[in-house]
Amino acid sequence: MNNLAVRLLFAAVAIPVALFCIWFCDFSRILLMCFLGGVGAWEWARMAGKMYKGPDMRYLSLASAVALMLAWVFSRGGFFGYAAEPAIMGPTVVIIFGIYIAIAFAKVDISNLFPWLVMHLGAPLYLGLWGGVSVLLLGSGQGFEHCYAFLLVLLSMWVCDSVAYFFGKFAAGKGPFGRHAFAPSISPKKTWEGSIAGTITTVAFVAFTAPMAFANFGVQITLPLGAALGLLIAVAGQAGDLLMSALKRWSGTKDSGKIFVGHGGVLDRFDSFFLAAPTLYLVLEFFQKLS
Incomplete structure (x- = not known):
């Protein structure tokens, strides 16, 4: 297999x-x-x-x-x-x-x-x-209705990573798109083109889903605020990805673990989540206290 x-x-x-x-x-x-x-x-x-x-x-x-x-x-x-x-x-x-x-x-x-x-x-x-x-x-x-915000972060990370990977792999360097390494000393395969594509897609995804996902926080999510939260999630998620990539490269490790068969370890699959989710919660709590 x-x-x-x-x-x-x-x-x-x-x-x-x-x-x-x-x-x-x-x-x-x-x-x-x-x-x-x-x-x-x-x-x-x-x-x-x-x-x-x-x-x-x-x-x-x-x-x-x-x-x-x-x-x-x-x-x-x-x-x-x-x-x-x-x-x-x-x-x-x-x-x-x-x-x-x-x-x-x-x-x-x-x-x-x-x-x-x-x-x-x-x-x-x-x-x-x-x-x-x-x-x-x-x-x-x-029920899932208690966990919409949590699920939104998971889905956003998947959307951002997937779009960045496929755009960087198949579109960057072709047609009008160039190929510029995002962080060559940490993760040579990542490109600015893929990162920007993943960010734009995540911003759009969060902007239109945030009002339902964050309803339990008592914060009125307008379209601009939803887009801003999407940008926050995308940037924090990619920073978390690079942070764990740096840790692996520093220690000479290819995959952080093998617990997820064929996918690596927790720090391979949830590197983005563990920076983006707490960041989002703290920002939502800030807006909640302003309301």
């Missing part, structure tokens, strides 16, 4: 499973997000461990990212019928910082201590503390 067939077969199974988790209930949604954040942190720690000598941090990175994501869940409240506990986030962050610093002082050579600590702390902070904000785009209760 060729690679394309394997990719399509896996997608045909994985996409319905993910959609069921998002649709079914609070527990399945949070479990899905903890899985993605935890495995992503595992992959990050594995790549960082290739560059600096020290103890294996994969298990702690996974547990720390999940802990931070759950701290967002319980600090916001509403999930599982629990009231908000905003004080839970601070102690969780302090404990994780303390554990990482203690391990660094006890187990890591002084010549590598600071870069080791920064790179390994990056896993739970980026995937759990920052990426965990994405769970706040999810609502409580059965």
Whole structure:
């Protein structure tokens, strides 16, 4: 079976499973997000461990990212019928910082201590503390209507990546279009032409779907504001893609993992999402407070 067939077969199974988790209930949604954040942190720690000598941090990175994501869940409240506990986030962050610093002082050579600590702390902070904000785009209760904003980000990332890939591969360099490398030292195959095409398509997609998707946030989404949010999602998503590409190139890693058969790891498939979704939530919360 060729690679394309394997990719399509896996997608045909994985996409319905993910959609069921998002649709079914609070527990399945949070479990899905903890899985993605935890495995992503595992992959990050594995790549960082290739560059600096020290103890294996994969298990702690996974547990720390999940802990931070759950701290967002319980600090916001509403999930599982629990009231908000905003004080839970601070102690969780302090404990994780303390554990990482203690391990660094006890187990890591002084010549590598600071870069080791920064790179390994990056896993739970980026995937759990920052990426965990994405769970706040999810609502409580059965049904997709509670998760339209979350689904919109996922679909926008797919639209942007797909259009950028196909335009850059098949149109850039032909006819009136040139071929200009977007970030040659990080991802040589990406082009400005593909990036612009993906951005324009995403802006149009979000502009016309945002009013329904963001209705639960109590923000009146006009067409210009929807377009601006689309631009934000497209730019943040592509920045997240480049960030993870840089991490992989820095560590000499082709794919962050193999958990998604034929597709790579969490940081290969959700690199855009983990920067774009929290960014969108914070902007929506800003507009909500202005209303």
